[in-house]
Amino acid sequence: MKRVGIMGYGNLGRGVECALKHSRDMKLKAVFTRRNPDSIDVKTEGVSVVSAADADKWQGEIDVMILCGGSATDLRGQSVEYGGMFNIVDSFDSHGDIVRHFKDVDRAAVNGGKLAVISAGWDPGLFSLARVYGQAVLPEGQSQTFWGKGLSQGHSDAIRRIDGVVDARQYTIPLEEAVKKAREGKASHLTAGEKHRRQCFVVAREGADRDRIRAEIISMPNYFVDYETIVEFITEAELVRDHSSMAHGGFVIRTGRSGWELQEKNVIEYKLDLESNPEFTGSVLTAVARAVCVMAGEGQRGCRSMLDIPPSYLLPQTREELLSSIM
Template identity: 35%
Template sequence: MIKIAIVGYGNIGRYAVDAIRAAEDMELAGIVRRPGSAPVHGIKTVASIEELGHVDVALLCTPTRSVEATALPLLEQGINTVDSFDIHDQIVNLRRSLGDKAIKHDAVSVISAGWDPGTDSAIRTMMMAMAPKGITYTNFGPGMSMGHSVVARSKEGVADALSLTIPTGSGVHRRMVYVVVKDGFQFSDVEAAIKSDSYFCHDETHVIQVPDIDSLRDMGHGVLMERKGVSGGTQNQMLKFEMRINNPALTAQVMVASARASTRIPSGCYTLPEIAPMDFLPGDREDLVARLV
């Protein structure tokens, strides 16, 4: 059995508990939360991963911007890590940083193991293999972006926030950010802080003040990827992939599958397209070949 620790207990952490419990080859060692956090009923809850004893893999269910600082000391202890880091233009640098530490301590880090970046990245890779020349458009939503919502909530003066991603076509998106402003703060200051953040400044972003978020909250999301390209010398190859999902549930499931894969590959840092698909699945390799190929 692979012993898994969950680090952080937000939306993804809650769904990760379900995914681990459903896995035939995994055991939940416990949950690591900030000191003073409430214990999780029926699950060992600690402030430090050392309190859990032996752990094979830590799922980092934390905000993206804290992933590197959280992962490095765990890798130093020889514990594999899996995260859902989602800042696309910083993935290469994170891969270098965690890769150096993982190799030094004979551990594995699987980064950006959500659905985008993550499984969508692997599908884009295969689309390019099938049609090497061409353009792939990735259209997200409409739906709740967990990473963007976390960033919006982190701004001074924000009591709660929800960021929705609205596709406008050809890989272009609009961000609709709904915020509850704390008493004593100006909405205009909150709006400026959100729009200037790197999560939002590259997209058309609208910030809207509302009295509460609960009436708007919906964890549904989705993606439509389309590639028009060329196979060899043959033009007009049309490839399409679409899904509609519960965002944190799918992210948690991908992270749990990546935890399994981390126990089957050499030390280092990996993104999902670098890992053989069957390494994500439980069971014997030849049986999987017989069933899937």
């Protein structure tokens, strides 16, 4: 039974806790937090809640630590710090910064004699795998990734920073016309803005100028200006009632050609439809934590990604069980 630690007890940490409850070969040993441990109520019985500052004292008690902080503020530092003490898994998802993060974590893990897997989850993660397998088996082609329909935390936060906004939710929605083009292999010229629509539900402060808020949203660089953006004002009660879902999803389409003259078209689609984004991501991190234990047991040290993990390592079954039941 592998002993797992959770660092950070937000939505993702609670998702990992749920996944561990339903795992037969791993158990939650301790939850680590930067908050006051006495303020944290974990669901699993008999689990310690420990101050993150005391994590180093738990090095002999934890086989793998799952870091459940955010990429924007937590993981760049935490994965380096704890990657030297524990075998770790993180869900670092700032695509442009992954190479740098990989190198930093690799150095820490090699120095500490530990193994780390970064950027686990669904994108990066399962969608990266879909892109790798797609490119491997259809090298003459293109991959297109679509996100949604689902809530974007980063875009919701950006709207909340606008003066006069009390709260907001932003949904990313794939454009059907672009999906059709991707299946036909004719989407390589499309920008993210030509592939998705952005739907915003905004709670404005009483008396705030809604036209100005709308104008600020749709003209916001990077976030909205390049997208078809729809802004709708609702009440706080409506926001709580209709927009508390953690649902998300998306899909990767690989369209590629085969044959001597590349005359035949082949399409691979990998699609996720999730009622709970944090629970599903937590479940992916838990499966990866299992693989980390196997690979660390083989003597592997340093940093890896899901692209380096033999798929069978993600499951507790033996090779013969997998060959007979699932192959």
